Amino acid sequence: MEGGIMDGPEVTLSRSEDDPSLQGCFSPKRAPFRFLGLALMCFMGFGSYFCYDNPGALQDNFKNDLNMSTKKFVLLYSIYSWPNVILCFIGGFLLDSLFGIRWGTIIYMSLTLFGQLIFAIGGYTNVFWLMMLGRFIFGIGAESLAVAQNSYAVLWFKGKELNMVFGLQLSFARVGSTVNFLVMEDIYNYVSKTLGYLGAECIGTVLFLATLTCVASMICTLVLGCMDSHAEKVLRRNEGEEPTIVRLTDVKDFKNIFWLVTWICVSYYIAIFPFVSLGKVYFIRKYEFEPAVANTVNSMVYSISAIASPLFGILVDKSGKNILWLVLSIIGSLVAHGLLAFTYVSPYVCMILLGLSYSMLASSLWPLIALIIPEHQLGTAYGIAQALQNLGLAITSIVCGIIVDNHGYFMLEMFFFTWLWISLITAIIIWISDSNSTGGYLNMSPKQRELYEKNPCLPQIMEREKLLSGDGSTSDLSGDDLLQPQSDTRMRNRYLTRIGAETPVHIKEFAHCVFPLYSICL
Amino acid sequence: MMSSVDHRTLNFVFFVFLMVISSANSLQRTLNYAFNEDCKELCKNTNVRLAHVTAIGPNDTLHYLWDFTKNPSILIAVTSPAAKLVIDWHKYIMRIPNSLNFTEKPIYIFGVSIERLLEFNDINDKARIDEATDKNIKELKFENFEWHYKNITSKDNFVELYMKASKYHNPETNERRHGIIKFLMHGFGTLNHSRITPCMLHSENATQIDITLENIETERSFSKSRFAFELLIVSDNDPNTLLEVNTKRKLDDEFTPGIFEILELSTPVIYKKSAYLQWRPVSYIKPDRDVTNSSSTVFYPIKNATTDIYFSNTNLLYMYYGENMFNILVQRMNISLGGKGDNVYKETQYATWTFIVGYGFPPEERFSNIVIMIISIGVGLPLLILIMSGIYVCVRRRPKQPSDEFTHHR
Numbered sequence A: 001m002e003g004g005i006m007d008g009p010e011v012t013l014s015r016s017e018d019d020p021s022l023q024g025c026f027s028p029k030r031a032p033f034r035f036l037g038l039a040l041m042c043f044m045g046f047g048s049y050f051c052y053d054n055p056g057a058l059q060d061n062f063k064n065d066l067n068m069s070t071k072k073f074v075l076l077y078s079i080y081s082w083p084n085v086i087l088c089f090i091g092g093f094l095l096d097s098l099f100g101i102r103w104g105t106i107i108y109m110s111l112t113l114f115g116q117l118i119f120a121i122g123g124y125t126n127v128f129w130l131m132m133l134g135r136f137i138f139g140i141g142a143e144s145l146a147v148a149q150n151s152y153a154v155l156w157f158k159g160k161e162l163n164m165v166f167g168l169q170l171s172f173a174r175v176g177s178t179v180n181f182l183v184m185e186d187i188y189n190y191v192s193k194t195l196g197y198l199g200a201e202c203i204g205t206v207l208f209l210a211t212l213t214c215v216a217s218m219i220c221t222l223v224l225g226c227m228d229s230h231a232e233k234v235l236r237r238n239e240g241e242e243p244t245i246v247r248l249t250d251v252k253d254f255k256n257i258f259w260l261v262t263w264i265c266v267s268y269y270i271a272i273f274p275f276v277s278l279g280k281v282y283f284i285r286k287y288e289f290e291p292a293v294a295n296t297v298n299s300m301v302y303s304i305s306a307i308a309s310p311l312f313g314i315l316v317d318k319s320g321k322n323i324l325w326l327v328l329s330i331i332g333s334l335v336a337h338g339l340l341a342f343t344y345v346s347p348y349v350c351m352i353l354l355g356l357s358y359s360m361l362a363s364s365l366w367p368l369i370a371l372i373i374p375e376h377q378l379g380t381a382y383g384i385a386q387a388l389q390n391l392g393l394a395i396t397s398i399v400c401g402i403i404v405d406n407h408g409y410f411m412l413e414m415f416f417f418t419w420l421w422i423s424l425i426t427a428i429i430i431w432i433s434d435s436n437s438t439g440g441y442l443n444m445s446p447k448q449r450e451l452y453e454k455n456p457c458l459p460q461i462m463e464r465e466k467l468l469s470g471d472g473s474t475s476d477l478s479g480d481d482l483l484q485p486q487s488d489t490r491m492r493n494r495y496l497t498r499i500g501a502e503t504p505v506h507i508k509e510f511a512h513c514v515f516p517l518y519s520i521c522l
Numbered sequence B: 001m002m003s004s005v006d007h008r009t010l011n012f013v014f015f016v017f018l019m020v021i022s023s024a025n026s027l028q029r030t031l032n033y034a035f036n037e038d039c040k041e042l043c044k045n046t047n048v049r050l051a052h053v054t055a056i057g058p059n060d061t062l063h064y065l066w067d068f069t070k071n072p073s074i075l076i077a078v079t080s081p082a083a084k085l086v087i088d089w090h091k092y093i094m095r096i097p098n099s100l101n102f103t104e105k106p107i108y109i110f111g112v113s114i115e116r117l118l119e120f121n122d123i124n125d126k127a128r129i130d131e132a133t134d135k136n137i138k139e140l141k142f143e144n145f146e147w148h149y150k151n152i153t154s155k156d157n158f159v160e161l162y163m164k165a166s167k168y169h170n171p172e173t174n175e176r177r178h179g180i181i182k183f184l185m186h187g188f189g190t191l192n193h194s195r196i197t198p199c200m201l202h203s204e205n206a207t208q209i210d211i212t213l214e215n216i217e218t219e220r221s222f223s224k225s226r227f228a229f230e231l232l233i234v235s236d237n238d239p240n241t242l243l244e245v246n247t248k249r250k251l252d253d254e255f256t257p258g259i260f261e262i263l264e265l266s267t268p269v270i271y272k273k274s275a276y277l278q279w280r281p282v283s284y285i286k287p288d289r290d291v292t293n294s295s296s297t298v299f300y301p302i303k304n305a306t307t308d309i310y311f312s313n314t315n316l317l318y319m320y321y322g323e324n325m326f327n328i329l330v331q332r333m334n335i336s337l338g339g340k341g342d343n344v345y346k347e348t349q350y351a352t353w354t355f356i357v358g359y360g361f362p363p364e365e366r367f368s369n370i371v372i373m374i375i376s377i378g379v380g381l382p383l384l385i386l387i388m389s390g391i392y393v394c395v396r397r398r399p400k401q402p403s404d405e406f407t408h409h410r
Helices: A010-014 A031-052 A059-065 A070-081 A084-125 A128-157 A162-194 A199-235 A248-253 A256-270 A273-287 A291-319 A322-342 A347-372 A375-437 A446-454 A458-469 A479-483 A488-499 B002-024 B089-094 B316-326 B369-397 B405-409
Strands: B030-035 B050-056 B061-067 B073-079 B085-087 B100-102 B108-121 B137-140 B146-154 B158-170 B175-188 B206-214 B225-235 B245-249 B261-266 B275-279 B297-299 B329-337 B350-359
Touching (some): A031 A084, A031 A162, A031 A199, A070 A128, A070 A375, A084 A199, A128 A162, A128 A199, A162 A347, A256 A273, A256 A322, A256 A347, A256 A375, A273 A291, A322 A347, A375 B369, B030 B146, B050 B085, B050 B175, B061 B316, B073 B206, B108 B275, B108 B316, B108 B350
Antiparallel strands (some): B085 B100, B275 B350
16 A cells, blocks of 8 residues: 555645654654554543443343333433434534534533433432433433544544544444443442442442543543644644535535435444344244353354454455445345344354454445545534434334234344345445446545545546556556456457557547546547 | 346246235135034033034035033044034033044044143243152143133134133132133134234144133142143054154244244144144243243153043043044143243243144145245346346447447457
């Protein structure tokens, strides 16, 4: 890869390279600075993911200590998710238009911390409405924080390790939730047995202790804010640029391809999250697994993604070709669900395949948005994607429950199957429409993208130059080139150079480009 | 290559078409129903309760006898269309064997009786009655319940009889218990899925029994009561053969959500004829029969029951077979309700069991039309895209007319 890790963003081109503030190993241009930032970005989300599943980890204790019915318990999760069907989008928009990324992150993190604190107070005093209020505020903060986290990642890593960073953030989310499930029970036992708290006070104390993770995340957010502010000054990011005004109406000018990507965010995830939430019983019923084993198999999707997401992220960073990976991962998921529905193949095989596909999808899909939408609207864009995904998941979780109760797990698999089909077809439509409108920008390798950004008509130029400059034989094409899908233009051009004919002027691929080299080449 | 793909798609479409057609067109029987048929005054003020369903088909007639006089019992007889059931009511009321017969010898006959209702104390939470000691097992005799003829729905293609047993009173020990047992008996005229969950597939040669144990007061000394049934199976086979329960695992739980297994017990085939007992290992613990309210059932090895210590010689089967029952295949099998780790009956106060008794072989379960539709779109659409793109490529690759300037250079 030519644009190696050490290179700074292009906006710094105006600045002379021997500026003292760019020297030293803590220069914003150097890797240690960015990777410290990355660590902070990951830990920034840790608190919210840890606290999100606090009730889940202490489900029995909640019910016993607070005399909570299952219905009320479920409300603690609903109040988190339903408002975010809209608020996530607003959060993203405010990030772009009003707060800016640094202040936005700090504000959302504060909301998260504040919400969790109220939740803990509610638990301590056993006042249900206070707990609900806490979860509500926590939800607003945490979901918008996730949007801000994405925007931070794009700002710092676009064109470099962005896919890996997305993968790493995803795996950190999983780690946060897993750690919560592992330690909360022990913390509860410590508080109740060693410290001797009882009932609601015990739950409250445990929740206060959990709040410490949010405090830690808050500290990370503040440090990251300082680092970002430093980097902005040193790198003179945004300097001399007109501040772009972001309006809510910009949304309607978003490219169609963005909406297609969002549609995949909705349709694909339907086949993952609701499945995992119902999966345990499915494995017990269909494969006669013991509950503990069924739980392990079921959570394999997440445990695999915790490891595989960053690795796949690196793979996508190096190779580009996001859409190819996207299509492959959807096909992988289809196969996994197909095996689960139509065979008795070991669920371990199915879930490993599903876990790998899911990680691959996360690493290739979310960065696509950053490639489509201009940076100043990214918060809004990620907010929309996440809000619509929340909406889809909120509705389908209910639908899935109804399907299982009335028509069984087999029909549920059919339902997932259908949604995966829809997302596969959407991915193919994205592939086709992208290669028609930009010559396949989204599916380019990083090198091709870099060239393309300098001149949007470059793919054609490159091909023609390469072919016309040489002796016309295919020997000058490297093996790598031959492996790539051959565009029509390329096939035609190679044919023309071989026969020594002039390129007909009417080749339609060139018609929409202003092509300065055109006449020279000919 | 193109044509072969085309051919296969056509075949597939045709196949789907055939499946849709065939599902709409199957053999039918017309049902008739009678209760204590022609008994008139004689049966008044007695405890005789004998329902008789005739299912008339084009070639033969099936007689289902549902008897609740003593133990709930079922007798299926296949006869020629001309044959009639003849009951000597005097003898029948007196419980004298061979009191009912057919005017012609039945082509095939098969009987199932619920011999015992057992309560056992599942102290080790194994949900198995064979793990319980004799001290921890108690029998509730069916004849100690008060029986009520509740309701009947009789149509040409469907008969439903609802019998209710309540107010248990054992005259010997003067033990009383509240709670009811519901028996929902079904006779079918067509091949279809039952309306009642677990919605089992039945043929037109089958009858379904749905039992609900509701609010039955459990034995006071038992801390973890569960219930079990003992079935008696009688068939005209060699008494030395041993019946076996066959467990089948399915992919599809569309009609019985969450249940992938189906259990079958078939009698040995004689002259191409046999009968079967079929059930799904599910017992519902609430009237809302859904996945969350489902628990499992456990069945136990089948044993011989050739001597009359194992069966009552007052039940319907003995009334038909009489002494002959010592010379044919008579076996018993236990089924207990509730699975390991699930709530015991004492907590749920509700348990169900549903089974089908049929003549012939159990019908094969098929994917429903909607599943076939989803699969055919899933497979058909990519094929269609393949064909379309194939045609597109062919059309584009075909050498253009002589006016095409490039062809000269070849």
